[in-house]
Amino acid sequence: MFELRLVQGSLLKKVLESIKDLVNDANFDCSSTGFSLQAMDSSHVALVALLLRSEGFEHYRCDRNLTMGMNLANMAKMLKCAGNDDIITIKADDGTDTVTFMFESPSQDKISDFEMKLMDIDSEHLGIPEAEYEAIIRMPSAEFARICRDLSSIGDTVVISVTKEGVRFSARGDIGAANIVCRQNATVDKPEDATIIEMQEPVTLTFALRYMNSFTKATPLAEQVTISMSSDLPVVVEYKVAGMGYIRYYLAPKIEE
């Protein structure tokens, strides 16, 4: 028997909106530590890793480890039927091939049950080591989303360059070129407006903007985004899920042939 109950159901709605465009079908892994997912996009150059820890749920029961294969577009369709203030319960009985989503209105006067068939998805799982990064940028997530959106109107790749001056986002295309430089700015009243750059080494990497724009779908989840970079390694773009865990996106850099 697996059951989780999340009072702030809107978090789960936002999580699905954050991943459904990047990945079609994915396995949710349920264990005593929490509700997690790791999945790659169809070209296998981008990966999303989700972790929602069990202690973050109002109620969490997982009798034995369970993998639930779901079509994320269908799951998102069902979660769209939940109100932003609804309590969301997900449950699956052992040995059944369906999962139930239950939505309770705050005043408990409306209870909805949505049942979805599970799928068998064989996806390879990657071991991602916790690494030290040459540069880590923490900045307002809305700012990062705005930069990715603006630069994608200029070109299809972004060069992200971290130096002691700050972080520079550059793009070029048929109509011209653009450079956006963000400097370290820790002296702001609200911490979520700060831009903090930890740089061990200057690092410059090139990425496809369409993936970066897909990652920024997670912006509603967190005020800040963390971008971790090391030369010739995939970038990690991380959004915290308030008090529960995180969504981490990994993207392979574009390497000069």
Next chain:
Amino acid sequence: KRTQFPLKLYFVVT
């Protein structure tokens, strides 16, 4: 020309 290599070249398949 720039290429992106699949992530399994960077991370080990478990």
